[in-house]
Amino acid sequence: xxxxxxxxxxxxxxxxxxxxxxxxxxxxxxxxxxxxxxxxxxxxxxxxxxxxxxxxxxxxxxxxxxxxxxxxxxxxxxxxxxxxxxxxxxxxxxxxxxxxxxxxxxxxxxxxxxxxxxxxxxxxxxxxxxxxxxxxxxxxxxxxxxxxxxxxxxxxxxxxxxxxxxxxxxxxxxxxxxxxxxxxxxxxxxxxxxxxxxxxxxxxxxxxxxxxxxxxxxxxxxxxxxxxxxxxxxxxxxxxxxxxxxxxxxxxxxxxxxxxxxxxxxxxxxxxxxxxxxxxxxxxxxxxxxxxxxxxxxxxxxxxxxxxxxxx
Numbered sequence: 001x002x003x004x005x006x007x008x009x010x011x012x013x014x015x016x017x018x019x020x021x022x023x024x025x026x027x028x029x030x031x032x033x034x035x036x037x038x039x040x041x042x043x044x045x046x047x048x049x050x051x052x053x054x055x056x057x058x059x060x061x062x063x064x065x066x067x068x069x070x071x072x073x074x075x076x077x078x079x080x081x082x083x084x085x086x087x088x089x090x091x092x093x094x095x096x097x098x099x100x101x102x103x104x105x106x107x108x109x110x111x112x113x114x115x116x117x118x119x120x121x122x123x124x125x126x127x128x129x130x131x132x133x134x135x136x137x138x139x140x141x142x143x144x145x146x147x148x149x150x151x152x153x154x155x156x157x158x159x160x161x162x163x164x165x166x167x168x169x170x171x172x173x174x175x176x177x178x179x180x181x182x183x184x185x186x187x188x189x190x191x192x193x194x195x196x197x198x199x200x201x202x203x204x205x206x207x208x209x210x211x212x213x214x215x216x217x218x219x220x221x222x223x224x225x226x227x228x229x230x231x232x233x234x235x236x237x238x239x240x241x242x243x244x245x246x247x248x249x250x251x252x253x254x255x256x257x258x259x260x261x262x263x264x265x266x267x268x269x270x271x272x273x274x275x276x277x278x279x280x281x282x283x284x285x286x287x288x289x290x291x292x293x294x295x296x297x298x299x300x301x302x303x304x305x306x307x308x309x310x311x312x
Contacts, residue, residue, distance in 0.1 A: 040241040056170075070153075073154045103263075
């Protein structure tokens with residue numbers, strides 16, 4: 001069953017990735033979007049905890065740690081995309097499962113037998129091929145530090161989820177703490193951005209008031225452009241809430257998988273969510289698969305078949 005839950009988590013996170021891909025093309029505030037995403041996760045998790053009369057034990061506080069790691073990982077990933085090479089950051093963020101395997105062995109003595117290790121290597125190899133870019137070289141490593149930080153934080157989040165199951169913390173209280181923490185972090189960041197934007201707007205208005213017509217025209221043009229896009233803070237937040245549904249469902253599946261499966265294998269299978277996004281870009285966006293991408297897809301599915309046959 002751990003493999004089933006892992007695949008369902010991959011599908012959920014794949015749908016989340018599709019929504020992220022769609023919104024990345026729109027003029028919106030990323031922090032406000034993620035604030036909405038984590039807020040919906042908190043709402044659903046708290047509601048489920050109340051419906052199922054969950055116990056709010058000390059072990060569930062691991063969710064706070066998960067929220068901090070998730071916030072840091074997402075922030076680092078987006079920073080890497082902004083200042084560095086997207087393909088390199090994408091490759092690094094595909095590798096948390098490698099860190100999880102090594103850390104799970106060191107922390108909890110989780111061992112993989114030979115066929116599991118082969119299946120794991122095939123899946124990771126397939127993911128790397130999917131995200132491979134021919135123009136990466138030792139001289140072209142912009143954003144590597146942010147991608148590396150994101151990789152480590154995503155791995156830490158997975159390990160924290162596994163730890164919560166070892167502590168026998170109940171699912172919904174743990175996720176409630178996680179999403180409340182993440183929502184608080186992204187909400188504070190958005191408010192800070194909003195204050196900076198307002199301060200900048202006030203400065204521009206003062207400049208316009210003293211006769212600097214060019215800046216006044218720029219302010220009016222920017223205001224009209226924002227109105228034309230339709231991506232108001234309210235709309236951005238509501239879209240974030242919709243994205244949050246896929247995110248919280250994915251977390252429910254992956255934490256359940258961690259409870260009954262090995263952390264490294266669960267993390268590797270869940271990382272296949274990139275294939276869902278890739279299929280979306282092929283069928284909807286009409287992007288053509290490259291040879292490395294096709295080879296990566298076939299390898300990843302071969303790894304899933306081996307995991308199904310020898311995952312016990």
